[in-house]
Amino acid sequence: MSSTILVVEDEPAIAELIAVNLSFAGHKVLRAMDALQARTLVTAELPDLVLLDWMLPGKSGIQFAAELRSDDRTRNVPIIMLTARTEEQDKVDGLEAGADDYITKPFSPKELLARIKAVLRRRAPQLTDDTVEVSGLKLDPVTHRITGHDKVLDMGPTEFRLLHFFMTHTERVHSRTQLLDQVWGDHVFVEERTVDVHIRRLRQALTLSGHDNLIETVRGAGYRFSATQTSSVGSY
Ligand code: CA
Numbered sequence: 001m002s003s004t005i006l007v008v009e010d011e012p013a014i015a016e017l018i019a020v021n022l023s024f025a026g027h028k029v030l031r032a033m034d035a036l037q038a039r040t041l042v043t044a045e046l047p048d049l050v051l052l053d054w055m056l057p058g059k060s061g062i063q064f065a066a067e068l069r070s071d072d073r074t075r076n077v078p079i080i081m082l083t084a085r086t087e088e089q090d091k092v093d094g095l096e097a098g099a100d101d102y103i104t105k106p107f108s109p110k111e112l113l114a115r116i117k118a119v120l121r122r123r124a125p126q127l128t129d130d131t132v133e134v135s136g137l138k139l140d141p142v143t144h145r146i147t148g149h150d151k152v153l154d155m156g157p158t159e160f161r162l163l164h165f166f167m168t169h170t171e172r173v174h175s176r177t178q179l180l181d182q183v184w185g186d187h188v189f190v191e192e193r194t195v196d197v198h199i200r201r202l203r204q205a206l207t208l209s210g211h212d213n214l215i216e217t218v219r220g221a222g223y224r225f226s227a228t229q230t231s232s233v234g235s236y
Pocket of ligand 1: 055
């Protein structure tokens with residue numbers, strides 16, 4: 001399971017230690033020394049998770065967490081606060097600012113990776129290795145195998161990621177911008193019509209088992225993956 005993780009930490013030795021361990025575990029690591037740098041990185045690429053130090057020069061980690069939570073684009077990015085503070089009230093403040101979890105320094109790399117995995121499982125199921133199934137359509141992230149009513153369905157890596165995201169976020173409308181952020185990790189340098197191209201390919205791949213109707217075009221808004229979809233709205 002590989003995720004893009006933004007590490008916001010001003011102490012170089014700690015940042016380096018975290019980065020090395022995350023890279024070794026197969027994650028892509030983005031690094032920032034303060035909230036300002038972090039903001040620039042987040043604007044360019046939406047991370048799957050943010051490891052956020054509490055005590056930062058300039059804007060504090062708590063302030064930055066609240067900022068991420070108040071912005072539609074970053075509202076759902078999981079945040080784990082890193083801190084040297086052990087006061088119970090601090091933990092409450094951190095969680096109220098929008099952090100999903102909290103880890104106290106010093107921590108072992110093993111503990112950090114376990115916390116990251118737990119938070120991602122809870123907040124971003126498309127990034128875990130759990131098999132998902134919707135209406136007879138089954139996707140296995142480990143073997144990269146997709147079956148529809150036990151027929152093997154063949155598709156490219158982008159369609160696979162798109163389908164994985166849809167199947168773990170059903171019944172919601174996703175705009176093209178949101179899909180670019182979630183599936184491509186980039187909404188700035190990839191054109192929105194790229195999404196339409198891959199949706200078309202994905203529908204094509206799902207035709208064999210009749211699951212193409214699960215992808216609904218919501219005019220002027222984006223796409224929805226709906227297990228309750230019958231057959232009327234799917235075309236565009
Ligand atoms: Ca610090």
